[in-house]
Amino acid sequence: MSRRLVLRLGELVAVLLLVSFGVFMMVSLMPGDPAVAVLGEGHTAEEYAAKRTELGLDGNVFARYVEWLGNALTGDLGRSLVPPENDVVGRVLAALPVSVELATMGLLMALLLAIPLAMWSASHEGGLVDRAIGASMFAILSVPSFLGGLLLIAIFANGLGWFPRAQWVRFGDSPLDNLYHAFLPALTIALMELALFTRVLRNDLLVTLHEDYILAARAKGMPPLRILLRDALRPSSFSLVTLLGISLGRLIGSTVIVEYLFALPGMGSLVIKSANQGDFPMVQGAVLLIAAIYVVINAGIDLSYGYLDPRTRRAHA
Amino acid sequence: MAGSGTAHLRPEQAPVLTVDDMVVEFPVGRGQKVHAVSGLSLDLLAGETLGILGESGCGKSTAGRAVMQLPSPTSGRVRLGERELTGLTSRPLRKARSRMQMIMQDPTSSLNPRRKVKDLVTEGLAIWGFEGTKQEKEELVRETLSAVGLDPDVVWDRRPHELSGGQCQRVCIARALMMNPEVLICDEPVSALDVSVQAQILNLLERTKERYDLSMVFIAHDVSVVKNISDRVMVLYLGKTCEVIPSGRIDSDAAHPYTQMLLASIPGAGDRELSDSAAAVELPSPLDPPSGCRFRTRCPLATERCAAEEPELREVRPGQYVACHHPIIEE
Amino acid sequence: MSDQTVLEVEDVRTEFQTARGVVRAVDGVSLSLRAGETLGIVGESGSGKSVLGRTIMGLITTGHTTQVHGSVRIAGQDVHASSPKERRRLWGSEVAMVFQDPMTSLNPVKRVGTHITEALRLHLGLDKKAAAERAIDLLRQVGIPEPARRMSQFPHELSGGMRQRVVIAMALCCDPKLLIADEPTTALDVTVQKQILDLLTSLAESRQMATILISHDLGAVAGRTDRVQVMYAGRVVERSATGEVFEGPRHPYTEGLLASIPRLSDPPHTTLRAIVGSPPNMANPPDGCRFAPRCPYVQDRCRTEQPELLEIGVRRTSHVAACHYPLPDVDTAGDAAPPRAALAEEIS
Numbered sequence: 003m004s005r006r007l008v009l010r011l012g013e014l015v016a017v018l019l020l021v022s023f024g025v026f027m028m029v030s031l032m033p034g035d036p037a038v039a040v041l042g043e044g045h046t047a048e049e050y051a052a053k054r055t056e057l058g059l060d061g062n063v064f065a066r067y068v069e070w071l072g073n074a075l076t077g078d079l080g081r082s083l084v085p086p087e088n089d090v091v092g093r094v095l096a097a098l099p100v101s102v103e104l105a106t107m108g109l110l111m112a113l114l115l116a117i118p119l120a121m122w123s124a125s126h127e128g129g130l131v132d133r134a135i136g137a138s139m140f141a142i143l144s145v146p147s148f149l150g151g152l153l154l155i156a157i158f159a160n161g162l163g164w165f166p167r168a169q170w171v172r173f174g175d176s177p178l179d180n181l182y183h184a185f186l187p188a189l190t191i192a193l194m195e196l197a198l199f200t201r202v203l204r205n206d207l208l209v210t211l212h213e214d215y216i217l218a219a220r221a222k223g224m225p226p227l228r229i230l231l232r233d234a235l236r237p238s239s240f241s242l243v244t245l246l247g248i249s250l251g252r253l254i255g256s257t258v259i260v261e262y263l264f265a266l267p268g269m270g271s272l273v274i275k276s277a278n279q280g281d282f283p284m285v286q287g288a289v290l291l292i293a294a295i296y297v298v299i300n301a302g303i304d305l306s307y308g309y310l311d312p313r314t315r316r317a318h319a
Numbered sequence: 320m321a322g323s324g325t326a327h328l329r330p331e332q333a334p335v336l337t338v339d340d341m342v343v344e345f346p347v348g349r350g351q352k353v354h355a356v357s358g359l360s361l362d363l364l365a366g367e368t369l370g371i372l373g374e375s376g377c378g379k380s381t382a383g384r385a386v387m388q389l390p391s392p393t394s395g396r397v398r399l400g401e402r403e404l405t406g407l408t409s410r411p412l413r414k415a416r417s418r419m420q421m422i423m424q425d426p427t428s429s430l431n432p433r434r435k436v437k438d439l440v441t442e443g444l445a446i447w448g449f450e451g452t453k454q455e456k457e458e459l460v461r462e463t464l465s466a467v468g469l470d471p472d473v474v475w476d477r478r479p480h481e482l483s484g485g486q487c488q489r490v491c492i493a494r495a496l497m498m499n500p501e502v503l504i505c506d507e508p509v510s511a512l513d514v515s516v517q518a519q520i521l522n523l524l525e526r527t528k529e530r531y532d533l534s535m536v537f538i539a540h541d542v543s544v545v546k547n548i549s550d551r552v553m554v555l556y557l558g559k560t561c562e563v564i565p566s567g568r569i570d571s572d573a574a575h576p577y578t579q580m581l582l583a584s585i586p587g588a589g590d591r592e593l594s595d596s597a598a599a600v601e602l603p604s605p606l607d608p609p610s611g612c613r614f615r616t617r618c619p620l621a622t623e624r625c626a627a628e629e630p631e632l633r634e635v636r637p638g639q640y641v642a643c644h645h646p647i648i649e650e
Numbered sequence: 651m652s653d654q655t656v657l658e659v660e661d662v663r664t665e666f667q668t669a670r671g672v673v674r675a676v677d678g679v680s681l682s683l684r685a686g687e688t689l690g691i692v693g694e695s696g697s698g699k700s701v702l703g704r705t706i707m708g709l710i711t712t713g714h715t716t717q718v719h720g721s722v723r724i725a726g727q728d729v730h731a732s733s734p735k736e737r738r739r740l741w742g743s744e745v746a747m748v749f750q751d752p753m754t755s756l757n758p759v760k761r762v763g764t765h766i767t768e769a770l771r772l773h774l775g776l777d778k779k780a781a782a783e784r785a786i787d788l789l790r791q792v793g794i795p796e797p798a799r800r801m802s803q804f805p806h807e808l809s810g811g812m813r814q815r816v817v818i819a820m821a822l823c824c825d826p827k828l829l830i831a832d833e834p835t836t837a838l839d840v841t842v843q844k845q846i847l848d849l850l851t852s853l854a855e856s857r858q859m860a861t862i863l864i865s866h867d868l869g870a871v872a873g874r875t876d877r878v879q880v881m882y883a884g885r886v887v888e889r890s891a892t893g894e895v896f897e898g899p900r901h902p903y904t905e906g907l908l909a910s911i912p913r914l915s916d917p918p919h920t921t922l923r924a925i926v927g928s929p930p931n932m933a934n935p936p937d938g939c940r941f942a943p944r945c946p947y948v949q950d951r952c953r954t955e956q957p958e959l960l961e962i963g964v965r966r967t968s969h970v971a972a973c974h975y976p977l978p979d980v981d982t983a984g985d986a987a988p989p990r991a992a993l994a995e996e997i998s
């Protein structure tokens with residue numbers, strides 16, 4: 003048990019190192035000269051060169067990576083190049099909760115809708131309900147997410163006025179208000195993910211429902227809903243859980259459209275804005291954090307398989 | 320010395336296939352390994368059928384595949400005629416391997432579902448290096464299909480899913496025959512088939528063997544089936560040989576307690592006594608097989624000697640070899 | 651043996667709509683079973699044994715691709731006319747099923763104990779503790795060593811034979827009057843098949859359960875059942891007392907089936923009397939007698955006229971067969987008798 007955990011942790015550290023190197027290199031190779039970004043146009047070549055030296059961009063890439071990583075490990079990701087030259091860590095930590103909350107809430111809402119829909123669909127295989135749900139999911143998939151968001155805003159914010167748009171209240175300031183403001187953006191995200199979740203879970207459930215042990219449970223006289231919940235759901239949730247991990251990691255960095263639509267100060271907008279300004283320390287820091295979260299979440303997902311399927315527990319024991 | 324002995328080998332009769340002290344182990348991490356086959360020796364004379372009998376997990380398939388060098392055994396020697404197979408490099412090995420062909424248990428899944436019967440059966444010819452015109456090739460394929468009881472015109476363009484299990488097994492046999500083998504290794508070829516079809520395939524194998532001058536290794540778990548098709552039966556338990564016996568005498572003369580247990584387990588075996596406790600004990604883990612005689616944890620006759628000392632194969636009656644300290648022999 | 655009829659099946663037909671046409675998996679089967687009686691159902695794969703078993707259970711119900719006709723009454727209650735709720739009550743207490751593969755008929759993510767206790771709690775309303783006690787007792791009855799420890803194990807931690815014992819315990823937990831065992835040993839190792847069959851037989855006897863034992867292995871059925879029913883292509887072709895069917899089969903298919911089994915007493919290399927050909931495509935079965943394309947005794951009439959399942963017995967026990975030209979009875983056949991008798995001795 004502990005041995006397995008240690009191995010897993012070692013793997014995790016190795017992956018994180020690899021990811022950090024990848025992030026650093028990618029951002030270093032980004033087009034555009036940081037010196038120009040800081041000083042603006044119209045300076046002499048000497049001035050630009052001096053700025054580059056000042057920014058520490060002269061040395062060998064690897065040496066710079068090692069230094070950056072060393073600092074990162076002490077919690078220092080440098081300062082933004084763009085006035086007001088904020089501390090990168092501070093900015094990233096301010097944007098992160100917004101993204102995490104949006105992503106989590108969106109996914110939870112998606113799950114809350116997807117699980118019953120998939121169960122309903124799967125238990126009426128080939129029937130009207132199944133086909134109707136399948137068709138609606140297909141329709142949702144084919145609507146671009148920004149359109150979905152715009153539609154939600156048009157109906158619930160502008161039309162009915164039930165929800166605000168373009169505002170963010172921090173959870174710390176007022177939890178209820180925060181949830182209220184996050185609802186529409188999260189719903190937009192949920193709709194983006196819902197179709198895929200429903201589809202994947204429905205298909206896996208169908209396979210499980212054809213298993214003998216479901217027949218055996220029926221033959222024991224167990225009620226259908228109970229069979230769905232207690233017998234079928236867990237063995238059918240591997241793909242969904244995997245998908246969930248991927249989505250959560252992905253969403254934290256890429257809720258850009260939603261952040262843009264609802265004017266929210268999340269990670270997506272931060273990265274895009276910084277990249278446009280050539281603010282490479284900011285981009286590096288933000289991307290590193292997103293990647294780290296992604297890796298950690300998926301390691302957690304891997305561990306959860308042990309819970310989902312006891313057979314895999316022994317295989318590694 | 321840990322081997323199960325070689326008393327039953329017949330080198331003087333120039334066997335077509337000889338397996339000498341073959342060991343197959345699968346490492347499973349943390350220094351542990353599955354002892355799937357431990358010191359197996361066997362030989363096969365021209366035209367002979369050797370039946371291999373044993374319950375699930377005792378290493379029958381592993382032994383069959385290791386003879387084919389798929390994968391090569393961990394140690395031990397396999398000789399096809401005069402040719403040593405172990406240690407051959409891949410090209411000559413492929414060539415030698417084609418002299419042996421294997422028929423698997425699940426006929427449907429051992430055929431590529433997307434290919435037509437004609438292609439499935441013809442493809443072997445290319446590997447084997449058949450030189451002849453396209454017409455000669457087709458004629459040979461048709462002839463072989465007819466020989467396994469398939470109407471070439473009917474099945475020619477069909478794909479495996481359009482055939483029944485028995486027909487698929489016939490295609491597998493035809494495919495094997497195309498390679499012009501000397502030895503046919505059948506791994507439970509009838510276990511997945513219905514009794515009526517099983518009888519057809521058993522009869523077919525018997526006929527084919529005559530017609531194509533084959534020697535056969537026939538792996539199965541059903542005693543009656545093995546007796547029907549074999550000349551000699553070898554009983555395996557946890558990767559070791561228990562008994563080698565002429566098949567005609569297996570039901571009357573079996574002397575190893577494990578062979579007796581297999582006989583007693585036949586559902587219709589009537590009053591043959593099956594020691595409940597013996598059969599109820601589970602097959603020990605092949606990761607850590609029992610010391611001495613591997614069968615001792617389930618053997619009703621086990622003594623202290625059985626735990627301390629491994630029994631060697633020895634001849635108890637003419638042609639019958641048993642690896643047991645206390646064989647059941649009524650005088 | 652009591653005279654109480656537990657199961658009555660009348661002209662049951664089960665049809666599936668498939669891409670290749672309508673498959674009549676079960677086509678007009680009637681039978682009845684008394685308490686304590688054991689019926690064996692044999693036939694090749696695809697002959698409709700499992701579908702019949704499931705139809706009797708009511709696990710196959712009429713739906714958009716499935717049609718069930720005819721009636722099944724278990725302990726007087728019509729299974730297919732019952733509401734889903736009534737049917738679930740039936741499943742809990744009157745009828746239970748043991749499936750072929752214990753690997754797949756236990757939920758891999760559920761503990762052994764839960765499999766049994768959940769039914770006990772639902773149907774008998776036992777509390778957690780009482781249910782666990784009862785489950786341990788059941789596990790002990792089906793011959794599982796250390797039952798208390800097994801309760802918290804997962805199915806994959808048990809061997810195949812032990813798993814099938816758990817499945818049996820699960821089926822017995824609410825004292826069913828009828829047990830349907832669908833190939834309970836086919837997926838098991840040779841050395842445990844007999845034990846499981848013996849266990850089923852002794853449980854059926856001690857509990858006076860009516861039992862249906864489905865198998866493609868004639869050896870498994872012989873000597874363990876009171877009557878045998880042979881099925882071919884969805885229909886019953888022969889049914890009688892077990893000994894009579896094995897000693898003197900009257901239907902050509904039964905005869906062929908018995909002859910194609912290799913016998914331990916025969917010398918090696920005995921040519922088997924295989925039935926030629928293979929079972930018909932169920933979406934398009936032949937007209938007339940379905941066995942006609944493979945039957946060595948086929949006549950013109952067989953190809954056009956479907957034979958009825960008729961009483962042809964010459965003894966006190968009923969013996970029915972569906973054949974225009976049934977084989978002669980062993981006793982009246984004279985010379986034909988000896989080989990058959992030898993065969994039966996071997997099989998049973």
Ligand SMILES: Nc1ncnc2c1ncn2[C@@H]1O[C@H](COP(=O)(O)OP(=O)(O)OP(=O)(O)O)[C@@H](O)[C@H]1O
Nearest residue numbers: 345353355374375376377378379380381382540605
């Ligand atoms: N690739 C492998 N890795 C690890 N263990 C293996 C591997 N292949 C086989 N084994 C183990 O080797 C032993 C023998 O397996 P094998 O398949 O030869 O048995 P068998 O006698 O053919 O059984 P069956 O009747 O079920 O086909 C088993 O314990 C099996 O689990």
Ligand SMILES: Nc1ncnc2c1ncn2[C@@H]1O[C@H](COP(=O)(O)OP(=O)(O)O)[C@@H](O)[C@H]1O
Nearest residue numbers: 666673675694695696697698699700701702932
């Ligand atoms: N759900 C189904 N849909 C369509 N055909 C089916 C279905 N279940 C069984 N069948 C068909 O019914 C016939 C009988 O099947 P089954 O009762 O399982 O045979 P067995 O006698 O081997 O148990 C087969 O031809 C099978 O393909």
Ligand code: SF4
Nearest residue numbers: 612615618625643644
């Ligand atoms: S050597 Fe001993 S334990 Fe092994 S089979 Fe013989 S009597 Fe049994």
Ligand code: SF4
Nearest residue numbers: 939942945952973974
């Ligand atoms: S009815 Fe005719 S074809 Fe059918 S089994 Fe009898 S003799 Fe054979």
Ligand SMILES: [Mg+2]
Nearest residue numbers: 379380381506
């Ligand atoms: Mg095998």
Ligand SMILES: [Mg+2]
Nearest residue numbers: 696699700833
């Ligand atoms: Mg079946």
